[in-house]
Amino acid sequence: MLVLIWALATLVIGESRADEALPDPALRDQAVQIQEQALAAPRPDWLIEQHETVADWSVALRDVGSSNAIAPSATSPESDDTAPEPSSKGLTVTILASRALGEAQLRELFAQAAGRPEVRVVFRGVALGESLGDFIRQIHVLLREARDGLSTNAIPRIEIDPRPFQTPQVEVAPKLIVTDRVGAELARVSGISRPDWLLEQVGQGRRGNLGVRGPTVAVSEPDLIVELQRRLAGIDWSARREAALEHYWERAAFAELPVAEKPRERRLDLTLVAQADVALPDGTTVIRAGDRVDPLAVMPFRQRLFVFDATDPRQVAEVARRGRASRADRRLPLYLATRLDRATGWEGYRAVQAALQDPLYLLTPDIQRRFQIERVPAVVESREGGLVVAEWPPEG
Numbered sequence: 001m002l003v004l005i006w007a008l009a010t011l012v013i014g015e016s017r018a019d020e021a022l023p024d025p026a027l028r029d030q031a032v033q034i035q036e037q038a039l040a041a042p043r044p045d046w047l048i049e050q051h052e053t054v055a056d057w058s059v060a061l062r063d064v065g066s067s068n069a070i071a072p073s074a075t076s077p078e079s080d081d082t083a084p085e086p087s088s089k090g091l092t093v094t095i096l097a098s099r100a101l102g103e104a105q106l107r108e109l110f111a112q113a114a115g116r117p118e119v120r121v122v123f124r125g126v127a128l129g130e131s132l133g134d135f136i137r138q139i140h141v142l143l144r145e146a147r148d149g150l151s152t153n154a155i156p157r158i159e160i161d162p163r164p165f166q167t168p169q170v171e172v173a174p175k176l177i178v179t180d181r182v183g184a185e186l187a188r189v190s191g192i193s194r195p196d197w198l199l200e201q202v203g204q205g206r207r208g209n210l211g212v213r214g215p216t217v218a219v220s221e222p223d224l225i226v227e228l229q230r231r232l233a234g235i236d237w238s239a240r241r242e243a244a245l246e247h248y249w250e251r252a253a254f255a256e257l258p259v260a261e262k263p264r265e266r267r268l269d270l271t272l273v274a275q276a277d278v279a280l281p282d283g284t285t286v287i288r289a290g291d292r293v294d295p296l297a298v299m300p301f302r303q304r305l306f307v308f309d310a311t312d313p314r315q316v317a318e319v320a321r322r323g324r325a326s327r328a329d330r331r332l333p334l335y336l337a338t339r340l341d342r343a344t345g346w347e348g349y350r351a352v353q354a355a356l357q358d359p360l361y362l363l364t365p366d367i368q369r370r371f372q373i374e375r376v377p378a379v380v381e382s383r384e385g386g387l388v389v390a391e392w393p394p395e396g
Contacts, residue, residue, distance in 0.1 A: 090181040091202070093119045093195040094164050098173040099127075099138075100220035106142055109174065109193050115154030119195050123158075124165045125224030135160075162223040172216035178202050191216045249346070254339035255363050259309070260375040260391040268372060268380075268387040270295050301382040303332040307363055308377040310337035310352045314394040315377045320355050322379065331381070336363040338376055 097109055113119040126135040139158060164170070164177060176198045177188045187202050191214030201210060271292050278287035287293060304326045308315040323333035335356050341348045353360045363373065371380045371389060378391045 091118060091186070091199065092179050093198065094177045094179070095119065095121045095193060095195065096164060096170055096173050096175040096177065096219075097121050097123055098217065098219040098221055099123075100217045101173055103142060103145070105174075105193070107145060110143060110156045110158070112193055112195060113156035113158075115156075116195070117157065120157035120159055122161050122164055123221055124162050124170075124219055125160060125221040125227055127221060128227070132160075160224055162225050165219070165223065171219055173219050174216065189213055246345075249340065249342045249349075252340075252342075252362065255365070255368055255373075257309070257338050257373065257376050259312070260377065260393050262393060264375075264391045266372065266389045268389060270387060296382060296385065296387065301387060303334055303381075305334050305336060305371065305380040306377065307336045307338065307371075307373050307380070310340045310348075310360070312394065316352055316355055318394055319377055320357070323356060323358065333358060335360050336367065337361070338363050 095109055095113065097106065099106065101109070109121050113121050123135075126132060143155070143158075172190055174193045175188060175190045176192055176195060178186045178198055180186055187198060187207050187210055189198055189201075189210040190212040192198065197213075198210070271294050274287045274289055274291045274293060276289050277285050279285045304323075306319045306323055308319045310316055319335065323335065326333045333356075335358055337352070337360055340352065340362075344351070349360065367373075371387070373380075373389065375391045377394060378389055380387060380389050382388075
């Protein structure tokens with residue numbers, strides 16, 4: 001648990017100040033309350049597959065495809081082999097597309113944009129209920145089909161970006177828009193999918209809306225931003241949180257450790273051996289390769305970690321008693337449970353916390369390895385300049 005790692009770091013730092021008082025009980029109770037509320041509802045699958053921003057969606061689509069050929073098609077109804085190639089220096093052509101155009105015309109659009117970094121094919125979003133992954137897979141299929149018979153080694157820029165569809169509102173495709181190097185629109189036209197035609201018009205000084213020059217279809221995909229907002233608004237986060245809380249203990253991983261049968265103590269050697277020199281910004285070497293460093297000499301360990309099986313009432317009672325005594329000695333107790341009663345769930349968890357009068361955490365594999373916890377109940381504490389792990393058989 002990140003909460004546990006944070007707690008350990010905070011306690012070590014806080015307790016390294018020898019003269020400070022232990023945390024106020026009110027803060028302790030607030031920590032317990034925050035811990036119980038910390039579980040967040042899992043995100044739905046469709047949201048997990050989405051990326052964070054429009055830019056990320058666009059990158060995902062630009063990476064679709066392979067290095068195989070996609071080139072302009074000679075069979076385009078708008079092609080003109082005799083027209084000179086227009087200059088597009090500093091200009092960007094955005095082709096607003098929709099899957100409502102059909103597979104054949106989409107392949108034609110991809111071919112028109114292949115090998116031309118100044119041309120991009122943009123979709124407004126994905127279909128209702130569709131994930132980004134499904135959308136990308138479908139586009140990938142069209143790209144593979146568009147490769148057949150073409151030889152240019154280039155992949156077109158394909159992006160999802162609802163913004164070009166918004167001002168003014170665009171509801172039909174295909175539509176071509178030419179913008180200058182600062183993003184200002186120069187001209188647009190509907191019903192044409194050949195960028196060179198619009199670049200020729202701009203080169204001749206024509207500006208603004210050049211009208212409808214061919215057949216169009218209604219854009220079928222909703223605005224991606226609006227759709228995400230709609231999906232998020234439809235999620236009952238309160239219900240999801242309650243469900244996550246209800247089923248948390250069914251999924252929680254526990255450490256199954258045997259009960260100690262006799263008292264036993266072990267000293268832990270936390271000494272580190274430097275693998276390279278460690279120097280300050282001014283070049284002063286403070287640790288040389290091969291030096292042995294004792295972390296306890298740098299950051300004293302002034303708390304006690306109590307590790308126990310919270311399903312055993314004997315261990316709960318004894319750890320609670322020892323924890324209160326530890327507080328009286330100004331050694332902050334930290335309670336780590338190897339397991340809890342799944343059947344009693346949160347009610348049982350709160351009952352154990354009430355007995356301890358302190359927050360309760362689960363023992364993580366990392367902490368178990370670091371402190372070499374083998375049996376329970378056990379306590380980890382600093383003694384005579386080192387760490388000691390003490391086990392004892394529970395009474396009763």
